[in-house]
Amino acid sequence: MTDPFDSRKAGKAGLPLAQGQGDRLRELMREYQQGRFEAFDDLYAALAPVLRRYLLSHVRDGAKADDLVQDVFLQLHRARHTYDPAYPVTPWVMAIARHAWLMDRRTQSRRPWAPEDVTEMELPVRGEAAAYAEKADVRRALGKVAASRRNAVIQHHVLGWSFKEIAEKAGIAETAAKLRSSRGMAQLRALLRGSK
């Protein structure tokens, strides 16, 4: 059975699936439901590029799209019991991806605090950050980190919020909040190393 998503959305998502890949995805999803955890790796390899392009077409921000891809795979994992092997995988995954994007957009619009300009913030530089550079360097580097990650880094490492609080505020899963923070810190470290 061909995957209807291929013909309907390929142009929009920019990545038509190869002939027969729909069947392969269906088999992988079935295996993932039945207990072969390694199928997750194959699903990620097959779907992540498609999802990233799809999400990128909506958010126009590479880092944000990466975060959303992670969210989508977490939700795909949690919702795996809802996949019916009689149907193609991609419409199911894309519906989850669209939902993740809409939820993110909604929480962004509701978020009362989302600093875009961190250059004016009074940041207590402490711990390993102090070893890197002056406050000004940290602020500059932080300004280059993607907004969603930057918020998680500031909320956790500067304001001392727990990941649970960050997750509740942003309307995301706690694991996603941890992921954003750790990726933000990794990006920050890389930027600070580069500025030395």
Added chain:
Amino acid sequence: MTFGELRARVAADYTVVRPLPSPAVRALAVTPFAILALLAAPTYFNVRADATALGWFFTWGASLVQVAAGFALITAALRESVPGRSWTPAQLAMWIIAPLLLVIAVTFASASVSALPLGQGWWIVGLVCLGGSAAMALPIVALANVLAMRAYPTRPVIAGLLAGLGAGLMADAGWRIFCHYGEPAHVLSAHLGGVIIAAAAGAALPLTLKKPFR
């Protein structure tokens, strides 16, 4: 590293899962409540006074049609709650308008055969029918919403609305067999009002429940 972290988190709670049965099969879970809603009022109170004049078709037959429509709506709600199987706006409009038209059609068809008029105290009877049919629908509304939330409803309010509408039809199916007054003004305000209240409750319930997938 990023994928490794994700993989570790997914692995932490990975278990074998059984795919959800089809929406039609899952909708069968409300059967006991549907039967209860159909039989409770006529059994506890009585069958309407003009049942003989109406005949089997316009009493039990029409109610069974309403119950079947209720099952179809709950099936539609459970399908809506599965990602990638959402209804289009035109299909949704059909799912919402058709049941209302069914109630109107049943009301006028029954009234053309027999319709006891309401005299004084029409509003008390109206309130009893409105509250009674809405209350009978609530267990079905709750159960159908729980079933919908066990999937992955990307539009939970719409899924809840369809489930509530189906539950309302099922509840009214029993209530109309008991209610003696077939006057269209009474049925379309009190009974249809009960169906609409059930639909509103179904749409509101997902807003109060914790969203499992965010």
